[in-house]
């Protein structure tokens with residue numbers, strides 16, 4: 001019972017906590033880092049937003065100041081014109097100077113109160129530049145001429161997309177309250193180029209929008225606009241101009257980006273390694289759990305094994321034994337571990353054999369079919385084992401020793417011996433039987449089992465694969481068959497019993513028992529012959545007994561014949577003999593002679609020894625013959641004889657003389673049994689009737705009767721109560737009736753005396769045929 005030492009297992013809760021902690025720390029670190037980055041970005045953006053807002057306000061202010069400055073300069077020129085009434089050249093000079101100071105002004109027009117242009121600077125208009133037919137300019141002109149406005153802006157004029165123009169108009173107030181108009185066309189693009197300082201243009205992409213339309217812009221071509229932007233309304237009615245600043249895409253510091261990447265990478269690495277560690281620990285835990293389960297299973301298997309297992313190192317020292325082996329040899333694990341030859345469980349008388357096997361195992365010559373050995377328990381008890389040895393190879397494929405499985409086969413051996421003994425007894429009994437016994441396969445005929453008698457009687461060779469093809473066996477799959485067979489060659493009679501059965505392997509077989517009945521048959525034959533002789537003797541005795549009666553019987557017809565003859569002579573002696581009387585007397589004489597002849601023939605047949613011969617017989621004839629034979633006896637004994645009506649009964653097929661003898665014997669016994677019966681009660685009733693397909697005959701007397709103990713004795717040979725009796729009569733009668741397939745028995749007559757009954761089958765002629 002070797003136990004594996006395992007490291008103390010950490011509780012699952014603790015393991016889970018230990019596994020979660022690094023993951024949690026990594027996640028927290030990543031979160032904080034992300035928050036830091038977001039916060040930094042947010043702060044940066046909000047700082048940018050604020051400064052952009054301030055810069056945009058500043059820019060709006062700068063543009064406003066510039067436009068206000070232009071307006072102011074226009075007013076100055078307008079004021080000069082209203083008071084001094086500037087001439088064309090002076091106008092040109094002043095406005096030219098103004099335009100030089102303000103390159104965003106592309107033209108200046110002077111219009112009178114009718115709205116007609118008087119002068120304009122420069123003299124020639126640039127192609128595509130709006131003139132006074134432009135509706136926006138007309139509307140601007142009219143707004144100044146028709147109102148008291150001090151200045152006004154026109155709506156944006158986009159005749160050329162690259163030159164967005166906004167006109168600016170101031171009135172020239174004349175002395176007579178008339179109003180002329182000074183209009184300056186300002187190119188907003190130039191205005192923007194001029195008024196957006198470098199430090200703004202470096203930081204932002206500045207653009208001017210009207211509603212959704214880009215009017216003008218100033219930006220560094222090499223920089224892309226970022227997403228961060230802000231807009232501000234310029235408040236130059238009637239235009240809805242918006243100034244927008246897009247901050248350029250910020251280029252992050254390399255070290256910052258690198259740091260972020262490194263920190264993010266490290267976080268990911270940490271998370272990944274934590275995950276991998278967790279997975280590894282999970283797998284390890286699973287493997288440990290499996291190992292524990294396997295160890296528990298192995299331990300329970302080892303403990304529940306009934307096979308002893310022991311392992312030896314290469315030097316032959318035990319280093320492992322299981323519980324079953326310890327229990328088997330009755331030693332503790334401590335007593336066995338480390339033990340070498342001679343082992344404590346080797347019986348001293350077997351130590352040589354044990355040592356030889358031990359050496360064979362250590363030399364790697366162990367028999368793969370195992371060894372049968374005898375071991376010894378600690379209490380000295382010996383027991384038989386079967387040992388199988390094999391190489392012990394460890395997990396690295398290194399041969400580290402020898403492992404053996406040991407089975408206690410004492411009980412098995414005992415059972416085997418008991419089985420062997422039982423088999424031997426069975427074979428002895430089988431061979432001791434007089435009968436020839438065989439079991440053969442129902443399909444192949446192969447002889448599966450036979451006893452000595454069978455082999456010698458039927459001369460079957462004593463070798464494997466024998467076949468039982470005995471032609472005389474009558475076989476039937478249903479009921480067992482009982483038949484007789486005469487072996488012509490050996491002159492033996494056999495009674496063969498055959499039945500279908502199931503063999504030990506479940507196959508269908510024939511079981512046959514052939515009993516030599518030659519002696520029995522011979523005895524039966526001798527008995528039959530003796531019976532016949534006895535029958536003959538009985539008849540002779542009966543004849544002797546009846547001699548006087550018969551003489552008397554014959555005397556009667558002879559006396560009658562004699563008296564008829566005398567009568568005939570007397571008639572003939574008459575002178576005229578009466579022929580008719582003579583004829584009558586002669587006829588009666590003939591009848592008496594016939595009767596005498598019948599009596600003599602009957603006696604001859606009765607006495608004659610002969611084989612049974614069946615033929616059609618009328619029951620009435622049988623009864624008449626017997627009655628004739630017994631007539632004298634009946635009369636002498638003063639017995640009243642009644643015979644039932646038999647005229648309706650069918651004929652039977654039987655040996656008539658034998659049946660006559662049966663009826664004769666039974667009636668004669670009945671008459672004799674009534675010797676002491678008062679004469680008035682001496683009645684003999686012969687009743688013959690049909691019962692189904694049997695003929696039933698009852699001969700009832702009122703004689704001495706028979707007590708129950710005697711009832712079966714009567715039928716035994718030589719049983720008699722009569723001084724001169726043979727005791728064979730009833731025995732022969734029963735033989736005759738049974739020979740005719742009938743039954744003979746006796747019962748008490750309820751009126752006193754006894755009733756002898758016999759039955760005979762009313763068989764057909766063909767059935768009665770006897771070879």
Ligand code: ADP
Nearest residue numbers: 669670673719720721722725726727728729730
């Ligand atoms: P046996 O007449 O020579 O004695 P049986 O076999 O005919 O031989 O009869 C055997 C015995 O059976 C007789 O001795 C007699 O005792 C008895 N027995 C036979 N028939 C009758 C009968 N009808 N009544 C009483 N006893 C009878």
